[in-house]
Amino acid sequence: MIDFIIGIVASGIRMSTPALFAALGENIAERSGVLNLGVEGMMLIGAFAGFIGTFVTGNVIVGILFAIAGPMVMAALMAFLSVSLRTNQLVAGLAIWLLGVGLAALLYRLTFGVVTVAPTVPTIPLVDIPFLSSIPILGPIIFHHDAMIYLAFLLIPLTHIFLFKTSIGLKIRTVGENPKQADTLGVNVNKIRYMSVIIGGAFAGLGGCYIALVTTGSFSENIAAGQGWIALAAVIFGRWRPFWIVIGALVYGMVNATALGLQSIGTTIPFQFLLMLPYLLPIAILAVMYKKSVAPAALATPYKRGER
Amino acid sequence: MSKRSEVRKLSGAIAGLMVAVILITGSSFSYPTLQLVWAQAQDEGTPLKVALLTDALFSDGGWGATAYNASQALKEKYGLELTTVENVAIPDIEPTLRDFADQGNNLIIAHGFEWGDPALRVGADYPVTKFVVFTGLTNGSNVASVFPMQQEGAFVLGAVAAMMSKTGTIGFVGGQAYPNIINIFEGYKQGARYINPDIKVIGQYIDTFTDPARGKEAGVSLINNGADFLFHVADLSGQGVIQAAKEKGIYALGVVADQHNLAPDTVLTSFVLDMEKAFDQAINMVQNGNFSGQLYKPGLEAAKGASGDGIVFIAPFHNLDSKVPADVKQKLNQIVQDIINGKIVVPERTEASS
Numbered sequence: 001m002i003d004f005i006i007g008i009v010a011s012g013i014r015m016s017t018p019a020l021f022a023a024l025g026e027n028i029a030e031r032s033g034v035l036n037l038g039v040e041g042m043m044l045i046g047a048f049a050g051f052i053g054t055f056v057t058g059n060v061i062v063g064i065l066f067a068i069a070g071p072m073v074m075a076a077l078m079a080f081l082s083v084s085l086r087t088n089q090l091v092a093g094l095a096i097w098l099l100g101v102g103l104a105a106l107l108y109r110l111t112f113g114v115v116t117v118a119p120t121v122p123t124i125p126l127v128d129i130p131f132l133s134s135i136p137i138l139g140p141i142i143f144h145h146d147a148m149i150y151l152a153f154l155l156i157p158l159t160h161i162f163l164f165k166t167s168i169g170l171k172i173r174t175v176g177e178n179p180k181q182a183d184t185l186g187v188n189v190n191k192i193r194y195m196s197v198i199i200g201g202a203f204a205g206l207g208g209c210y211i212a213l214v215t216t217g218s219f220s221e222n223i224a225a226g227q228g229w230i231a232l233a234a235v236i237f238g239r240w241r242p243f244w245i246v247i248g249a250l251v252y253g254m255v256n257a258t259a260l261g262l263q264s265i266g267t268t269i270p271f272q273f274l275l276m277l278p279y280l281l282p283i284a285i286l287a288v289m290y291k292k293s294v295a296p297a298a299l300a301t302p303y304k305r306g307e308r
Numbered sequence: 309m310s311k312r313s314e315v316r317k318l319s320g321a322i323a324g325l326m327v328a329v330i331l332i333t334g335s336s337f338s339y340p341t342l343q344l345v346w347a348q349a350q351d352e353g354t355p356l357k358v359a360l361l362t363d364a365l366f367s368d369g370g371w372g373a374t375a376y377n378a379s380q381a382l383k384e385k386y387g388l389e390l391t392t393v394e395n396v397a398i399p400d401i402e403p404t405l406r407d408f409a410d411q412g413n414n415l416i417i418a419h420g421f422e423w424g425d426p427a428l429r430v431g432a433d434y435p436v437t438k439f440v441v442f443t444g445l446t447n448g449s450n451v452a453s454v455f456p457m458q459q460e461g462a463f464v465l466g467a468v469a470a471m472m473s474k475t476g477t478i479g480f481v482g483g484q485a486y487p488n489i490i491n492i493f494e495g496y497k498q499g500a501r502y503i504n505p506d507i508k509v510i511g512q513y514i515d516t517f518t519d520p521a522r523g524k525e526a527g528v529s530l531i532n533n534g535a536d537f538l539f540h541v542a543d544l545s546g547q548g549v550i551q552a553a554k555e556k557g558i559y560a561l562g563v564v565a566d567q568h569n570l571a572p573d574t575v576l577t578s579f580v581l582d583m584e585k586a587f588d589q590a591i592n593m594v595q596n597g598n599f600s601g602q603l604y605k606p607g608l609e610a611a612k613g614a615s616g617d618g619i620v621f622i623a624p625f626h627n628l629d630s631k632v633p634a635d636v637k638q639k640l641n642q643i644v645q646d647i648i649n650g651k652i653v654v655p656e657r658t659e660a661s662s
Binding site: 003114120256 | 365366367368369373374376377395479485510511512513514515516518519520521522524525526528529530532533544547548551555565569570
């Protein structure tokens, strides 16, 4: 029984990691006042870029760098649309999403054509943390993973420190709450927003390439399978605070893993119901939490100097 | 009255008559007949127009890929005018069928169980166009379905898994609980229990054919619960299942195509659908004008290209041949022969049992 639960929790952590990466980055973008709905598209570009980088060079580090760079370009485009051109951020975000879906699929087809055997790369292996991984229960749950999960663990406090303990973090939050005031104080609003959105893109890329380089070792169309949207929900769930966002992402992963685990031991609950839970639960929680959530005041509002 | 007005009257009457004639002949000359005349005109010398439509991807390494390859081979063989469309969204199935019927295709191969009912509806409006639904269960005057006895192939795989399992637990992962997929898993269970009545068969439906990440976690979950064989019927998601087996060092069983190439040290064997043979027969019927809207149920054959109607066969072990004990191979061949001869009957079950 205990092994069964350990299995589910470890699987839940793995399943929440892509969304966790993306959510931590999206939080930074949203904190600066830019709602980027294009996360899912950026994850797909990240998955493709990470895969192709690893496939061509045979070096997974290069692959990950590709996966960070590709979505950063997409994010720069998002920032250009929403910050410089001041278009409606919802529309721009949806456009970026669809662009990512189509572009990743197109580039994959252009590179490999219609292949009946999908090209693969070796997946990033598991690394047991010495000593810690032999702790009973906690060891196999937390310290028996691949290197990218440890990176995700590391980024949780780092994004918190970045946002709340550094002067640049303060600038980001001020721009997201009251861009006019920030501008008066000599903060370059547009520059901060560009930077935040592009950092968000890099994180989305990490989330995307986790799927391609750790989980599957291959790329396929729509491989992100909606996890970018889960990331957006996790940000709201976490009320724009990194440590709470982690819980949002974990809820999704854990419920998912539990649904799979219950099927494995044989249950009379219809599988359709179990598979709906990971999506139903966040909606239910969001509905309850929504009133309490405090979004950055200037979220999704373009800033124009001299306008009231 | 002048002569001139009489002429005008006469020409008016003639014009009226012509309109009447056109209306009468036009109404009796209904659209399908026009289509028939046109289709017959097409028959003379022009290549057969065939469309392969599917909601799967051609790059899935199995279900979609095999259909694509089969259609390309037949295009060459018959000089077809072939169109292939993949990734059709489920709600777009009916409009897509309608589009391709409109474009004057002689044969539309609708690839997937979920195309069955829409094909019937569209088929009623386009009586001249022929529809073949692969793994469908519906048929009409111009709609035929090919429902391969996949449970027979799965029975053999279940038997192999049961003979070679060390833990006494084997697993499967399905993309959707479609009747044809339930049928496959029922066959797998029956085959395993034929060898070992006490074997534990555990399974997962993951509600997606295109999410290898979820497929992998489903596989890991089954392995955590003791499975040391994973059989998947989940297209792209199934590649994740195979990946899980590969990382955990157990065997996987492939489906529809010989999936050995996906993971040479992991995929022990697969049951394969010879779609080329099935599509070939469909094209042949259309070309010879003896199309019959039946529900065809081709079964197991000894190997690819064996004589008979079967289109389901078991792939070779390739480089894993030495890992399979001789008695297992012997028993496997025996089971295949028994199924072909009818000594073992694997009933078709489209509803899940325990």
